[in-house]
Amino acid sequence: MKITLFGATGMGGKAVLRKALERGHDVTLLLRPQTASGASLPQHVRVIAGDARDPDAVRAALVGGDAVIQYLGVGGMGDGKPNDLVPDATRVILDEMAQQDITRIVCASNIGVPGSGAWLFRKLLVPLAARKLIPILAAKVKMEAILRASSADWTAVRLAALNEKPDRGRVRVSAEGLTQGYTITTGDAANFVLDSIELRQFLRQTVAISN
Ligand SMILES: NC(=O)c1ccc[n+]([C@@H]2O[C@H](COP(=O)([O-])OP(=O)(O)OC[C@H]3O[C@@H](n4cnc5c(N)ncnc54)[C@H](OP(=O)(O)O)[C@@H]3O)[C@@H](O)[C@H]2O)c1
Known part of the structure; x- marks a missing residue:
């Protein structure tokens, strides 16, 4: 499939890119210009330089695509301040997908x-020990609302805390969006995301995953 990936240089996105290429997908990345110029990437990956909130750049990244993976983030736990990068970019991506009949x-x-x-x-954990996550979660609430209001075949994958340990190959999945686990490897999460794309699973659903 032709997949456009946003966030390919992040902790989670790197694993999505690697696994997508291993599975034989044709991948296009949208990278910020300063990131694109410094990135060492496989030659056959198409790269569009631009911001994920810029409709022109997003349009170029989507041309000819079959599906989109949005793994954008604000850099780890961010700075604890409100940041609407993810919902703003998601809105732009959905608008451009609709223009190009990508669902x-x-x-x-x-x-x-x-x-x-x-x-x-x-x-306990978020309010007491991980308060920096609160704006990130607020942005994801907005993102999920934007997805629900769209006509796309979306899936929002609620990830547990990512780590770069070896894949476990077993993922706990809650189709209601709940999960009891706390962590997941980036590779297991990437495989879940790619399976969902390839098998058209969990359409118009939030689904939670952990190891
Ligand atoms: N890490 C975790 O433990 C964890 C757990 C649960 C959920 N999540 C969620 O999973 C997603 C990915 O997490 P992550 O840890 O991989 O994120 P991350 O390491 O912060 O990576 C963020 C990615 O987004 C890109 N990006 C940021 N601003 C951009 C912009 N304006 N235009 C284009 N690209 C931009 C970054 O590119 P640059 O290289 O240019 O900065 C990078 O590729 C996030 O939504 C995060 O909240 C993460």
């Missing part, structure tokens, strides 16, 4: 958005 998109979300995650995570 399938899978977006990274987080466990911890209301209705997901273990009780301990939501009620």
Whole structure:
């Protein structure tokens, strides 16, 4: 398939890119200009330089594509301040997808958005020890609302905390968007996302995953 990937240089996106290429997909990346100039990437990957909120750049990145993976982030846990990069970019991507008759998109979300995650995570860990996550979760609430209001075949994958340990090959999946697990490897998450694209699973759903 021809997949456009946003966020390919992030912790999670790097694994998505690697796995997508291993599976034989034809991948186009949208990278920020300063990132594109410094990135060392496989030669056959198409790169569009631009910002994920710029309609012109997004349009160019989507041309000829079959599906989209949006793994954008604000850099780890961010700076604890409100940041609408993810919902703003998602809105632009969906608008441009509609113009080009591309329907399938899978977006990274987080466990911890209301209705997901273990009780301990939501009620103790985030408010007490990981307050920087609060604006990130708020942005994902907005992103999920934008997806629900769209006519796309979207899936929002609520990821547990990512780590770069070896794949476990076993993922706990909650189709209701809940999960009791706390972590997942970037490779297992990437495989789940790519399976969802290839098998057209979890259409118009939030789904939570962890190891
Ligand atoms: N990491 C976790 O433990 C975790 C857990 C649950 C959910 N998630 C979610 O999963 C997603 C990916 O997480 P991550 O940790 O891989 O994120 P990350 O390491 O922060 O990577 C963010 C990616 O987005 C790109 N990006 C940022 N601003 C951009 C812009 N304006 N235009 C184009 N690209 C831009 C970055 O490119 P540059 O290289 O140019 O900066 C990078 O490729 C996020 O939504 C995050 O909240 C992450």
